[in-house]
Amino acid sequence: MEQKDNWKAKVFIIGALVGTLSGLLAAYIITQRADRVQERPQLSAGEGVKLGLGVLGVLRQVADLNVGK
Numbered sequence: 001m002e003q004k005d006n007w008k009a010k011v012f013i014i015g016a017l018v019g020t021l022s023g024l025l026a027a028y029i030i031t032q033r034a035d036r037v038q039e040r041p042q043l044s045a046g047e048g049v050k051l052g053l054g055v056l057g058v059l060r061q062v063a064d065l066n067v068g069k
Helices: 002-037 045-063
Strands: none
Touching: none
């Protein structure tokens, strides 16, 4: 039984690594842009909504993957 559930731990670890790396990359891009325009980054409510919908879109695409079929 332990061998069967081992894949679940691997999926969580890979997901955590991908999420961490993508978050770090996003932070790097934001800081580079802020340095280029010499301003502190600001996120408006509209931009926050766009960002949230974009993340939900990515999660929906992941959920729709035909893994194992």
